[in-house]
Amino acid sequence: SQVLSWAPGTMIPLKMLVLVMLLLGASLQVTHAARGTNVGRECCLEYFKGAIPLRRLKMWYRTSRECPKEAIVLVTVQDKPICSDPKDMRVKRAIRYLKSMKDPGLQES
Structure with a gap:
């Protein structure tokens, strides 16, 4: 298997590097799609319990x-x-x- 070196003393197998890049790319697409569905509005996780001015x-x-x-x-x-x-x-x-x-x-x- 081929080995790629980014910095002195750091070696990463090429297959591992490709796998990490694919996973990173997939996760970025998922987070982008999740944001788009809410059209800029936020969700509330809990309600305010105080007086409303x-x-x-x-x-x-x-x-x-x-x-x-x-x-x-x-x-x-x-x-x-x-x-x-x-x-x-x-x-x-x-x-x-x-x-x-x-x-x-x-x-x-």
Whole structure:
């Protein structure tokens, strides 16, 4: 078997080098594809449990359906995301608040 030397004192069998390069190439393609499916949005792994500062919120969105946990992301005026439980009454109240700010004529109860 052929031996390739990268640096003095370092020898790697050519078959091993080819195998490592193939595995590295395959893993890079897998990670690239995984990122593409979520279209730039992040997944929430746990929910925020504190008080939600309504007047400090500017927008909200749902996480991707590919995420393991369903979540609503509330975004503050300082662009800080707050991962929230969509079933939580405080989160529903925050969404109603944001919708009313978008269209002051629309009041949901």
